[in-house]
Amino acid sequence: MSEFERTAGGAIFMDGKRLRDETVARLAEEITELGSPEICLATVLVGDDRPSRLYVNSKHKKAQESGMISRHVGLDATASQAQVEDAVGALADDESVHGILVQLPLPSGLDEEAVLDLVPADKDVDGLTERSMGRLVRGKPGHAPATPSGVMALLDRYGVETSGKRAVVLGRSTLVGLPQVLLLGRKGVDTTPTLAHSRTQDLVDVCSQADIIVAAVGVAHIITADHVKPGAAVIDVGISRTADGIVGDVDFETVQAVAGAITPMPGGTGPMTIASLLQNTFNAANLQGVF
Ligand code: NAP
Numbered sequence: 001m002s003e004f005e006r007t008a009g010g011a012i013f014m015d016g017k018r019l020r021d022e023t024v025a026r027l028a029e030e031i032t033e034l035g036s037p038e039i040c041l042a043t044v045l046v047g048d049d050r051p052s053r054l055y056v057n058s059k060h061k062k063a064q065e066s067g068m069i070s071r072h073v074g075l076d077a078t079a080s081q082a083q084v085e086d087a088v089g090a091l092a093d094d095e096s097v098h099g100i101l102v103q104l105p106l107p108s109g110l111d112e113e114a115v116l117d118l119v120p121a122d123k124d125v126d127g128l129t130e131r132s133m134g135r136l137v138r139g140k141p142g143h144a145p146a147t148p149s150g151v152m153a154l155l156d157r158y159g160v161e162t163s164g165k166r167a168v169v170l171g172r173s174t175l176v177g178l179p180q181v182l183l184l185g186r187k188g189v190d191t192t193p194t195l196a197h198s199r200t201q202d203l204v205d206v207c208s209q210a211d212i213i214v215a216a217v218g219v220a221h222i223i224t225a226d227h228v229k230p231g232a233a234v235i236d237v238g239i240s241r242t243a244d245g246i247v248g249d250v251d252f253e254t255v256q257a258v259a260g261a262i263t264p265m266p267g268g269t270g271p272m273t274i275a276s277l278l279q280n281t282f283n284a285a286n287l288q289g290v291f
Helices: 016-033 050-065 081-093 112-116 130-138 146-157 177-185 203-207 269-287
Strands: 040-046 069-075 099-102 166-170 192-196 212-215 233-236 240-242 245-247
Touching: 016 050, 016 146, 016 269, 040 050, 040 081, 040 269, 050 069, 050 269, 069 081, 081 099, 081 112, 099 112, 099 269, 130 177, 146 177, 146 212, 146 233, 146 269, 166 177, 166 203, 177 192, 177 212, 192 203
Parallel strands: 040 069, 040 099, 166 192, 166 212, 212 233
Antiparallel strands: 240 245
């Protein structure tokens, strides 16, 4: 038996909160060792969506715990495209700001692409701009999107073998699924990834061949034990808000009895998205010559 905590069914419990806390503590140590340079993460939130506000608050809290400075720009839900662009443009020009996160989605009527275009690639700690995506595809130094990066950190921390393994990613968004496939197929990681989506036929057959499943769909409990090859690692990114609280894409209770490793939802990929955002901010400060 390994050092890792296990579920009742014997799967390794891939604890995202724990790894986030380890990441925050390591960053705090590294920043102290560097002589505590000022590393600043700025967030932009338009409107007052409650979940978005909570996400932004926890990003600030964890940034501060890791020894970074954080700045927040809050705009009314009625803000115009020009007002949002001015706010992001000012952060882009401010040399004391090293990372910029625009909390998505923006209220309807605002053009997200035009706003994201204003974030310079070196400061794009969410890794969502065209230039960051281009750097990811071309293998150039830059920031990979935070959620898929967090998934990669979980696989690494919990000893999930990747080289030569088959992976299935469910969902093909530019936020999660597409960059996840790129990261899983990178040299050095070396899985053979398959990208599944709403038109994929016989999802059970496709998934049950995988050693690693990353589910980023947003349909509650779409992945059951039938989809999972015994011993596979199953990572849940999907979030469905129900009357009973947050529910993932993975039916944890049945899948944990078959899987070799599994993330909880909540408590898995969500905290790791924040950890990756902070790691990207640290790397951003380095790219911008802070240390
Ligand atoms: P999205 O843009 O809505 O993409 C969902 C994807 O799921 C699409 O590619 C869609 O296929 C696919 N899909 C829908 N129904 C399917 C089905 N029955 N079988 C297979 N694939 C299906 O969503 P997203 O932004 O990638 O987010 C995905 C989920 O992750 C959401 O629940 C979101 O809240 C959550 N999320 C969590 C975190 C975290 O930190 N844990 C971060 C970001 C997002 P088509 O392309 O064919 O439509």
